[in-house]
Every structure is written in C-alpha cells, then in structure tokens.
C-alpha cells in the first residue's frame with residue numbers, strides 16, 4: 001500500500017482547514033471500494049484548482065446530482081478563492097485540503113479530478129485508483145513514459161473508470177472528422193500534418209529566484225521534482241516550459257492534436273520511430289527550457305505524422321494557427337476545434353476534382369461533453385471517450401519527440417514490448433523519472 005497509516009498520521013499536521021481528520025473512518029485496505037457504486041448522486045473532488053482543474057470541475061457541476069465535496073491545492077490563496085466562488089453560486093463549501101493524500105482518505109468521494117501540473121498527475125491518480133475512486137486526469141497523461149505505463153497498470157489493476165482530459169475525443173467537430181474519414185472518400189491517408197503556433201509558447205518573462213508566496217507549500221508543489229529555489233516563472237501556468245514539470249508546446253498541444261491522427265487509425269500505441277529537430281530563439285528576457293521551434297516525425301509503418309510548432313507565432317497553414325491536415329489520395333481534410341473542411345485533389349486526366357469540396361462544417365467542442373461522458377461511465381462502468389491506453393499512447397509519443405532532442409539522439413526507435421528505445425542508451429535514461437525522496441514510483 002502506498003499510503004501507510006504512519007505516513008498518514010505524520011501528514012495530518014499539514015492539513016489545512018479540513019477539520020475532517022477526526023471524522024475519517026479507519027484506514028482502508030488496498031483496492032477497497034470506499035463507497036458503493038454511485039447511483040443518483042456523484043461526489044467529486046478536485047486536486048489542483050487554479051485554472052483547468054476548476055474549469056473541468058465546473059463542467060462536472062452542470063450535471064444534475066454531481067456534488068463537489070472536497071478540493072485540494074498547495075496554494076491556500078487559490079484554494080480559498082475557488083471555494084468562495086462555489087459558495088457564491090450557493091453550492092455547499094467543500095472540505096479543503098493542502099495534501100491530496102489527506103483528501104483521498106475522505107470516504108464519500110466517488111471521483112477525483114486531477115488538475116495539477118503534469119509532474120503531479122501520476123501519484124494522485126494512482127493513489128486515487130488504489131482508494132477505489134474513479135479519476136478524470138488532465139492531459140498529457142504524465143510527465144514521463146514510465147509514469148504513463150504505471151497509470152495504465154493502476155487503472156486496470158484497480159478496475160477504475162479513468163477519463164484522460166483529451167476532450168477533443170468528445171467533440172462534435174472531431175467526431176465528424178472521424179466519421180468522414182471512415183467513409184473512405186478521401187482515399188488512403190498515409191500522411192497527417194499537424195501544427196501548433198502559439199504566442200504563449202515563448203514562456204514567461206525571466207524572474208529572479210525568491211521566497212514562495214505566503215500560503216504556498218512549495219515543497220509539495222515540487223513533490224517528486226528536483227529541489228530548487230522558488231521562482232515565479234516556474235510556478236502557476238508557466239511551469240509547462242520547464243522539463244521538471246512539463247514538456248512545452250510538444251506535450252501541451254501535441255497530445256490534443258496528435259491524438260486525432262491516432263484516433264483516425266484507432267492506434268493505441270506509441271510510434272515505431274520518431275525523428276525530431278528543435279531550437280530556442282535567442283531571447284535573453286525569457287525563461288524556459290522547452291523548444292520554441294520544433295518539428296517531429298512520428299512513424300507508424302506506412303502512416304506518417306508530422307508535427308511542428310512555432311512559439312511566439314499565431315498564424316499557420318490554411319489560415320489557422322493550429323490544425324490537423326489529413327492528406328488523402330483524393331483530397332486533404334483540414335480541421336481545428338471549431339470546424340473541418342475538405343480541399344479536393346485535381347485529376348489531370350479527367351480535368352476535374354477527384355472529390356467534392358466540402359465545408360467548413362462547424363460543431364461543438366468537447367469541453368462540456370467530455371466530463372459528462374466521464375460521469376455517465378462512472379454509472380455504466382463503460383469505457384470513457386478517452387481511455388487510459390489512448391492517453392498513454394499519445395503522451396508517450398510526445399515525450400519521445402522531446403526525448404529525441406533532450407538526449408541528442410534525434411532519431412529514435414521504440415520497442416513497445418520492452419518499453420524502451422532500441423537504439424539509444426542516452427534516450428533510455430529519460431524513460432523512468434528520478435523521483436525526489438521521499439516520493440517514489442508505485443510498484444504495481
């Protein structure tokens with residue numbers, strides 16, 4: 001069992017305002033289901049409340065019978081602000097925690113939303129599964145390949161419903177794209193071009209190291225990541241540009257968009273090969289470790305996916321700053337979150353288009369439907385719209401591209417049966433993260 005009774009007791013001094021320690025029932029055994037399967041009411045809890053986590057919680061609360069019974073954040077300022085916002089909507093005050101392990105002891109919680117930075121997805125998600133709770137975990141699934149592997153194991157071992165926060169899997173637009181591709185009018189698609197050009201990709205403005213703000217448990221923010229002085233540039237929101245906590249645009253947007261190429265072929269595994277190149281602009285005022293510009297090629301046999309991003313840019317091909325182009329024999333289907341359209345190929349012999357021009361076809365995004373799908377699956381015990389295997393496949397792909405650059409290997413081959421690269425010792429050093437003590441990867 002990961003959470004020992006002794007550790008639980010020693011931790012209780014860190015509990016913030018829950019006042020719930022005494023109310024906790026005796027410690028539960030591994031795999032014990034703390035509540036009967038939910039029927040009408042579903043009690044959810046949120047871990048990581050600042051931005052996305054709170055947005056996802058609000059989507060959950062739109063569904064009848066869903067209650068927020070607990071919230072956790074290492075930043076008391078965020079926690080209190082979000083709790084007050086719920087009460088302003090006349091919702092009951094949830095129990096508030098600083099340490100997610102304490103939250104997971106609360107027995108009336110059916111499901112947990114993990115909205116923490118990427119380096120903090122794995123342990124809360126796996127511990128929650130152990131405690132018999134279902135989990136909505138934000139994307140990318142985790143910040144390393146091995147964490148993703150363990151999260152798949154935990155889901156299946158503890159038989160939990162786990163929805164990965166790749167909400168495009170619940171969107172009308174992308175469902176329309178998949179339906180159209182399956183009809184086959186485009187002919188064979190062997191190449192998918194994907195791009196993501198975002199101003200925010202440049203990362204934060206440089207700041208000096210300093211003291212963590214009042215109310216922040218900085219040691220708990222770092223968790224398994226290496227110890228270092230507090231720096232505001234590496235904190236809320238902008239942690240994603242530092243390898244200890246995230247993977248830059250490659251993982252931030254990469255997992256959403258690459259996932260569409262995998263969905264089109266129903267691929268649930270990482271690619272066989274990845275080639276990548278990338279650089280940073282010469283910007284002395286910015287603080288970031290991830291790559292400003294990057295191109296990666298992901299190969300699945302005769303199916304090639306090309307990714308490129310340009311930080312600090314906001315225009316791109318087909319007049320879109322981000323998008324996916326499925327290049328078929330008869331035409332190219334181009335999609336973003338709001339619409340999709342088809343550009344036909346020209347048949348030189350027949351002097352006509354090979355297919356009809358189509359679109360733009362518009363539709364709803366999946367921000368609301370994805371949490372709703374999770375809640376339905378909690379009741380039905382069916383597989384959710386984005387399964388843990390799908391979340392792992394694309395997260396591992398994105399990490400492989402970053403690892404190709406960080407290791408200097410540039411050109412990597414993946415052996416799925418051995419869970420390692422077959423052609424680079426340097427790259428294999430990135431597969432299993434080196435957790436800072438006392439944190440350790442669960443043994444499953």
Ligand SMILES: NC(=O)c1ccc[n+]([C@@H]2O[C@H](COP(=O)([O-])OP(=O)(O)OC[C@H]3O[C@@H](n4cnc5c(N)ncnc54)[C@H](O)[C@@H]3O)[C@@H](O)[C@H]2O)c1
Nearest residue numbers: 048049050051052073074075115116118138139221236237
């Ligand atoms: N699906 C999407 O479209 C989408 C969009 C944005 C972000 N995300 C994902 O959501 C996650 C959060 O991103 P964000 O933009 O909200 O980041 P953020 O920095 O704004 O918020 C993260 C919150 O987690 C808290 N936190 C950090 N460590 C914690 C811990 N150990 N326990 C409890 N709380 C902790 C922080 O204090 C902060 O309040 C990331 O994984 C990100 O990739 C997904």
